[in-house]
Amino acid sequence: MNLARVAQILGITESRLQGLQETIIRESAWPEPRLIRFEKEASGVEAGTVVFENGDIVFGYPKIRRPLFLAPAIERHFSGAVAVEEKMNGHNVRVLSVSGETVALTRGGFICPYSTEVARRLVPEEIFEKNPNLVLCGEMVGPENPYVAKEVYPTDSIDFYLFDVAEKNRKGTAGVHKTHELAEQFGLKATAFLGQFQKDIAAEKIRHIVLRLGRQGREGVVLKDPENQVSPIKYTSSATNCSDIAVGFKYYNDYATDFFLSRVVREGFQSVEWNESEEERGERAQRIGESILFSMIETIEKKRAGENIVQRVIIHVRNLQTARDFEYHLRRSGIRALFDPPMPDDEGYQIGITKLVMSTNDKTQALLDGEMW
Ligand code: ATP
Ligand code: MG
Secondary structure: OOHHHHHHHHOOOHHHHHHHHHHOEEEEOOOOOOEEEEOOOEOOEOOOOEEEOOOOEEOOOOOOEOOOOHHHHHHHHOOOEEEEEEEOOOEEEEEEEEOOEEEEEOOOOOEOHHHHHHHHHHOOHHHHHHOOOEEEEEEEEOOOOOOOOOOOOOOOOOEEEEEEEEEOOOOOEOOHHHHHHHHHHHOOOEOOEEEEEEHHHHHHHHHHHHHHHHHOOOOEEEEEOOOOOOOOEEEEOHHHHHHHHHHHHHOOOOOOHHHHHHHHHHHHHHHHHOOOOHHHHHHHHHHHHHHHHHHHHHHHHHHHOOOOOEEEEEEEEOOHHHHHHHHHHHHHOOOOEEEOOOEEEOOEEEEEEEEEOHHHHHHHHHHHOOOOO
16 A cells, blocks of 8 residues: 555545554455455544555545534525435445446445445446446435335335445545436436525425425435535434334334434424424324334333344345355444345345344343343
């Protein structure tokens, strides 16, 4: 690796880069191609930034901040208009071509074998033949997403939606309008563009959009500067906050307490900002309460009936090796999962995956046995 060149592209000094190599930079030799990745943000280099062995550098996808009280946040953050895009709920991947092979990087900068197989199926190779430095930033969504399985999108397997475009060896991304143009040009799906509003009326428009998305079980919106001058911000529907809370309480001992607190606080601010009626507040309270209680009760009753608390997902792969590699990838990511024997079908194999939630399992059993909290 040419340290001087890499440091220059990353915008840090060579000695700083050397220092980081001993702290937050990790090597990943598998799957090929080999790479180093930034495990955390440092000196303005985003977490998930990757340097491949051939010298290609891909910056991490930037964090998106979240206001809780929308109108004043929009007023402070944006200068003129606000572009509204749907926020889709799956996992973030950066798809690119390294030495002629398409790979999909996770947020943290690992090559995910399953996401890579999906990307090779959905992203035509000629895009990268014509644009070798292109980095397609998008969300993989659908019921066969083994990280975040969701039924609400128009796919019965897994799909890829572009939401930003970057270039190798360059910080920054193309922004909302350029991204949609490129998606059209490349024939890729993109996260829905839901309108562009002057900032004084944007919050009210977004309230209606988020309410509608919520009724459809969709996650929410990402607000972007049409000129790409300031960073995007995100805002989610009550339906998503509550479905997160429900999932969290189902596996209550495997989630950090801040996961619950932050989502309940979002609900409080949204209710106040939207000037809800007593009736609407009652409904919200009910929704939050049910998300907490019903899913947790389900877990406790399941365990009492002698069942294990697990998460099930089914994926399809074209190639058996993808399944084996993905099993290994989950293990190295600290996710405990059992893979069923593959079942051949028309286009490859169906694989059932059981994700284990050990902590909630053991805790629930212990409490049912009469142990103290
Ligand atoms: P963060 O990105 O703020 O670190 P996080 O990892 O918890 O947070 P989310 O809360 O899901 O992730 O919000 C940001 C993510 O939303 C992005 O990283 C991206 O994967 C996803 N996303 C979905 N739709 C869009 C969109 N239209 N524009 C930008 N990002 C989107
Ligand atoms: Mg997400």
